[in-house]
Amino acid sequence: MSDMIPGMGGIGIGEIGAGRGVIRGTAAADGPSFADTFKQALGQVSAVQDDAAQKVNAFVSGDPSVELHQVMAATEEAGIALEMLVEVRNKVLEAWQSLSTMQS
Incomplete structure (x- = not known):
């Protein structure tokens, strides 16, 4: 997985957590950084999508242990x-x- 965030003009995940002069030094020292939290959320969404894809593939291939309602629920999730x-x-x-326009 790439550290670049799609649609954010080349801003990397690490750059959000570290700040680029605007937010630098505002993160709490004892908690996870925003970048870590965002990476974790990306991983969870990816895992949910992988699970849905596996259920779709199992259902299409005729696996009797996977029912249509499970496939529909997984893909909706x-x-x-x-x-x-x-x-x-x-x-x-x-x-x-908004922050970048304030800095101008």
Whole structure:
């Protein structure tokens, strides 16, 4: 997995946590950084999508242990997780743009 965030103009995940002059030094020393939290969320969404893909493949190949309602629930969960992640990305991008206009 790449450290670049799609749609954020080449901003890397590590750069968000470290700051680029705007947010530097504001992270709590005892908690996880935003970058770590975001990486964990990306991993969880990826795992949900992988699980849905496995269930779809098992169902299509005729595995009797996978039923249609399980496939539908898994794919819906993966879709909702992806939508949530995109909205978080959009809010982060909006906040970044707002901060960058304040600095101008």
